[in-house]
Amino acid sequence: MSLIKSISGIRGTIGGRPGDGLTPLDIVRLVSAYATFIKRSAGNGRCRIVVGRDARVSGQMVRDVVCGTLMGMGCDVIDLGLASTPTTEIAVTGEGAAGGIIITASHNPWQWNALKLLNARGEFLSAADGDEVLRLSESEDFDYADVQTLGRYAHDDTYDDKHIEMVASLPLVDVAAIRDAGFRIAVDCVNSVGGIIIPKLLRRLGVEVVDELFCEPTGIFGHTPEPLEKNLGDIMAFMAQGGHDLAFVVDPDVDRLVMICEDGTMFGEEYTLVSVADYVLSCTPGNTCSNLSSTRALRDVTERHGSCYEAAAVGEVNVVAKMKECGAVIGGEGNGGVIYPAAHYGRDALVGIALFLTMLAKRGMTMTELRRTYPQYFMAKDKVQLRPDADIDAMLARVKAHYSDATITDIDGIKVDFPDRWVQVRRSNTEPIIRIYTEAHTMDEATALAAEVKALLE
Numbered sequence: 001m002s003l004i005k006s007i008s009g010i011r012g013t014i015g016g017r018p019g020d021g022l023t024p025l026d027i028v029r030l031v032s033a034y035a036t037f038i039k040r041s042a043g044n045g046r047c048r049i050v051v052g053r054d055a056r057v058s059g060q061m062v063r064d065v066v067c068g069t070l071m072g073m074g075c076d077v078i079d080l081g082l083a084s085t086p087t088t089e090i091a092v093t094g095e096g097a098a099g100g101i102i103i104t105a106s107h108n109p110w111q112w113n114a115l116k117l118l119n120a121r122g123e124f125l126s127a128a129d130g131d132e133v134l135r136l137s138e139s140e141d142f143d144y145a146d147v148q149t150l151g152r153y154a155h156d157d158t159y160d161d162k163h164i165e166m167v168a169s170l171p172l173v174d175v176a177a178i179r180d181a182g183f184r185i186a187v188d189c190v191n192s193v194g195g196i197i198i199p200k201l202l203r204r205l206g207v208e209v210v211d212e213l214f215c216e217p218t219g220i221f222g223h224t225p226e227p228l229e230k231n232l233g234d235i236m237a238f239m240a241q242g243g244h245d246l247a248f249v250v251d252p253d254v255d256r257l258v259m260i261c262e263d264g265t266m267f268g269e270e271y272t273l274v275s276v277a278d279y280v281l282s283c284t285p286g287n288t289c290s291n292l293s294s295t296r297a298l299r300d301v302t303e304r305h306g307s308c309y310e311a312a313a314v315g316e317v318n319v320v321a322k323m324k325e326c327g328a329v330i331g332g333e334g335n336g337g338v339i340y341p342a343a344h345y346g347r348d349a350l351v352g353i354a355l356f357l358t359m360l361a362k363r364g365m366t367m368t369e370l371r372r373t374y375p376q377y378f379m380a381k382d383k384v385q386l387r388p389d390a391d392i393d394a395m396l397a398r399v400k401a402h403y404s405d406a407t408i409t410d411i412d413g414i415k416v417d418f419p420d421r422w423v424q425v426r427r428s429n430t431e432p433i434i435r436i437y438t439e440a441h442t443m444d445e446a447t448a449l450a451a452e453v454k455a456l457l458e
Helices: 024-041 059-072 085-094 127-139 159-168 175-181 194-204 233-240 270-283 297-304 316-326 349-363 367-371 392-402 443-457
Strands: 003-006 009-013 048-053 076-082 099-103 112-118 153-155 184-188 209-213 246-250 257-260 287-291 309-312 328-333 337-339 378-385 407-409 414-417 422-427 433-440
Touching: 024 059, 024 099, 024 112, 024 127, 048 059, 048 085, 059 076, 059 099, 059 112, 076 085, 085 099, 085 112, 085 159, 085 349, 159 194, 159 349, 175 349, 184 194, 184 233, 194 209, 194 246, 194 349, 209 233, 233 246, 233 257, 246 349, 257 270, 257 349, 270 287, 270 297, 270 328, 270 337, 270 349, 287 297, 287 316, 297 309, 309 316, 316 328, 316 337, 337 349, 349 367, 378 443, 392 414, 392 422, 392 443, 422 443, 433 443
Parallel strands: 048 076, 048 099, 076 153, 184 209, 184 246, 287 309, 287 328
Antiparallel strands: 003 009, 009 112, 099 112, 246 257, 328 337, 378 433, 407 414, 414 422, 422 433
């Protein structure tokens, strides 16, 4: 069993003993602490909290515990039911709520679930605010409402449509151009909430041919849910048969977007943000931002448009903070996470789809032709499983000492920059592992560097 508390939320495997997994008791403590934090931040008045969940099988149980606890804390609950992470984020501001809880373990396997905590802007809590919630949880520094001040419950299933209309109405989204392009599109939504909203979005954008794989929101994932090439054999084989222009793949909570080319090859998860940024920058001058684990191609494309690129520590909240600091017009993470401030400050696959289709329609290219217009980099990703007694500082120090002649950045683990390649080694925010990311001009070079670093760590 595992329970992980970090900047990315509070997640764990379902069941087991309290404190070892995400049990009902752990959920009650954490939600009580969060409600206390929100109420104190809002002046202890009556608060509204938005709740949304992905389709994983434990979601209904967790939802019931979350909503009941919030009501017991005197908070009014607006329950969206099955809803993507970005849909829940926009509902917080749409309802003028004091915060929100998203019940999703994102790309983690079906045994996991998580609570992602939002502030009144529909953005993830800062590290400092998250630490305060954890402190309140550990100390059980909270009081429940009496019978006269219990929170009220309401269900609202309108936010999928509101989200879709918000995306379709963005100035850089050209619905007529998308419709006229006559795209034939396949989608893989890993049997979660993307299967509800993504086909509906595409049809709103004028796409008449939408073929669906793993779109029934059963929560029984049709494949390993992280949208990496090794997990996407079914959709890639489907595309290789021909007859479609592209495919979109999302993770269980729809904040990551990956694309497949017309010939069944990967467009590359790192190039989702690169391509969308290329389009946005062609229309809107400004800076860009991604995390330290993302491809250099975004920096190259940004400089091609005469703008500046900034890097942030890994974690959506860190990227958002850096985007606001540098005034970025587009940003996100290289795992397929697009953050477009003109919509909202959250990773949003719907926004990414609409902007990308507009660009593809206007440029009149195939996916493979478009991909060749971007700098060619190859990224290798590996990991080292952490033992309970692992000395992470010592492991990272070995890497730092070995590459002491290179340029080293240590704001998030260790990143080593060479003129033609880089490697980053950092502890995961979501799993008990150390992640190893490398990038070079060939896959052989990237893989060799990753293997070299993995040997140092092990």
